[in-house]
Amino acid sequence: xxxxxxxxxxxxxxxxxxxSAVSAQTTVxxxxxxxxxxxxxxxxxxxxxxxxxxxxxxxxHGFTSNAFQQEIYSGMNTVAxxxxxxxxxxxxxxxxxxxxxxxxxxxxxxxxxxAMIDRFVENYNINSSRVYSCGMSNGxxxxxxxxxxxxxxxxxxxxxxxxxxxxxxxxxxxxxARPIMEIHGTADATVPYEGSANVALPxxxxxxxxxxxxDCLLVSDTTDYPDINTDDDCTxxxxxxxxxxxxxxxxxxxxxxxxxxxxxxSVTFIGTTNQDFNASSTIWNFFNRFSIDQTxxxxxxxxxxxxxxxxxxxxxxxxxxxxxNEDTTRFPLDYKIIGIDGRNMKGSLATANADIxxxxxxxxxxxxEIANQKPLKFIKL
Numbered sequence: 001x002x003x004x005x006x007x008x009x010x011x012x013x014x015x016x017x018x019x020s021a022v023s024a025q026t027t028v029x030x031x032x033x034x035x036x037x038x039x040x041x042x043x044x045x046x047x048x049x050x051x052x053x054x055x056x057x058x059x060x061h062g063f064t065s066n067a068f069q070q071e072i073y074s075g076m077n078t079v080a081x082x083x084x085x086x087x088x089x090x091x092x093x094x095x096x097x098x099x100x101x102x103x104x105x106x107x108x109x110x111x112x113x114x115a116m117i118d119r120f121v122e123n124y125n126i127n128s129s130r131v132y133s134c135g136m137s138n139g140x141x142x143x144x145x146x147x148x149x150x151x152x153x154x155x156x157x158x159x160x161x162x163x164x165x166x167x168x169x170x171x172x173x174x175x176x177a178r179p180i181m182e183i184h185g186t187a188d189a190t191v192p193y194e195g196s197a198n199v200a201l202p203x204x205x206x207x208x209x210x211x212x213x214x215d216c217l218l219v220s221d222t223t224d225y226p227d228i229n230t231d232d233d234c235t236x237x238x239x240x241x242x243x244x245x246x247x248x249x250x251x252x253x254x255x256x257x258x259x260x261x262x263x264x265x266s267v268t269f270i271g272t273t274n275q276d277f278n279a280s281s282t283i284w285n286f287f288n289r290f291s292i293d294q295t296x297x298x299x300x301x302x303x304x305x306x307x308x309x310x311x312x313x314x315x316x317x318x319x320x321x322x323x324x325n326e327d328t329t330r331f332p333l334d335y336k337i338i339g340i341d342g343r344n345m346k347g348s349l350a351t352a353n354a355d356i357x358x359x360x361x362x363x364x365x366x367x368x369e370i371a372n373q374k375p376l377k378f379i380k381l
Contacts, residue, residue, distance in 0.1 A: 033115050034108045040090035041067045043077045055085040055130035056120055060139025067091045070136060073267050076280040082344050083284055086126060097142035100165040110149050117153055129291040134158035134283050136262055137191060148172035156290045158283040161260050163191050163200035169209050177213035181251040181286045183279055185258025187272060207252045215245035226379055228364060229275035234258045236274050251286055285375055307370055313379035316359040322352050338367040
C-alpha cells in the first residue's frame with residue numbers, strides 16, 4: 001500500500017508539473033530484444049548535431065517505477081542540456097531490472113542495454129568510449145550489474161540508493177574494473193545502509209568491493225557538504241578514493257539521515273531528501289572524468305597543470321592561480337562556473353593568475369572547471 005500511494009502521489013505531481021520544456025527534447029523509441037518490444041526515452045540537448053559524437057548516460061528507474069518518472073524525478077535533463085550529453089531512460093520489464101533477485105524481472109537486461117548502445121552508435125553517432133550508467137534503487141543495482149557484466153561498453157557507473165545482491169560479488173569479475181560512485185542515505189528504509197538479507201549487501205561492503213577491484217589504496221579525501229539547506233533534516237559527506245589503478249576513482253557520498261531519495265530532486269514529498277548537493281550534476285561531473293579507452297587526459301599540459309582557487313568561501317571575488325612548470329604558452333584557458341543544479345552560470349577565459357568576479361551569483365555552492373579538468377568546489381557567501 002505504501003508503494004502504491006507513493007507511486008500515485010508521484011504521478012499526480014508529474015501531471016501537475018510537466019511543461020513543454022520538459023518534453024521538447026525528449027522522444028520515445030522501441031527496440032525488439034529477446035522477443036520483447038522494449039521502450040526507452042531519449043533526451044537530446046538543444047541543437048543536437050550527430051557530428052558532435054556526444055556521450056551517453058543511461059538513467060535507470062527504481063523497482064515499480066518507470067522511465068518517465070525517473071526522467072522527471074532525477075532532473076538530469078537540465079544537466080544534459082548544459083553539459084551536452086544524451087540521456088536515455090529505459091523501461092524495465094514489469095517495472096523492474098533483472099539484477100539477480102528471486103523476484104522482479106527475468107529479462108535479458110544486459111543484452112538489452114548492449115543492443116541499445118549499438119542503436120545509439122548507429123542512429124545518434126554517440127561516443128562509444130563514453131557510455132555511462134546511473135540509476136535509482138533497482139536502477140542502481142542494475143548499474144552495478146552492468147559494471148560487472150558489460151565493462152567493455154560501460155565507462156563508469158553511479159548508484160543512488162542502490163546496492164548489490166548478496167552473492168553477486170563472487171560473480172562480479174569486471175575486467176577491467178570500472179570507476180564507481182555510490183550515493184546512499186543512512187536512514188534508507190527500502191535499501192538499508194546496513195544491508196538486507198537476500199536483497200542488498202551493506203553499502204560499505206559494496207564500496208569496499210570496488211576499492212579492491214580498482215586496486216585502490218585506502219587513502220581518501222573526505223569533504224563535508226556545507227549544510228546550505230537546514231530544512232532538509234540531513235547532511236552529506238563525500239569520500240573520494242583517488243589512488244586507484246589507471247587513475248580510476250571510487251567515490252562514496254554518505255547522506256546522514258537521508259532516505260530512499262534522489263538528492264537535489266524537486267520531488268521531496270517521498271522522503272527525507274538532501275538539498276545540499278544535486279545528485280544528477282554530481283554524477284555527471286564524476287562521469288566526465290572517464291572513458292573506456294582512457295582515464296586521464298592525453299594532453300601532457302593538462303595532466304601537469306596545478307590549480308589553486310582562493311579565498312574559499314568567497315563573497316565578491318575568487319582568485320585563480322594556474323601553474324604548469326612556468327609554461328604560459330597555452331594561456332588563456334577556458335573556464336566555466338557550474339551551479340549546484342548543473343547549469344553553467346558563467347564562463348570566459350582565464351590567465352595563469354586571474355581574478356573572477358562572483359558578486360552576481362546567488363549564495364550557494366559552485367564548481368569551477370578549467371579546460372575540462374576536475375572541477376574545484378567553492379562557496380559563495
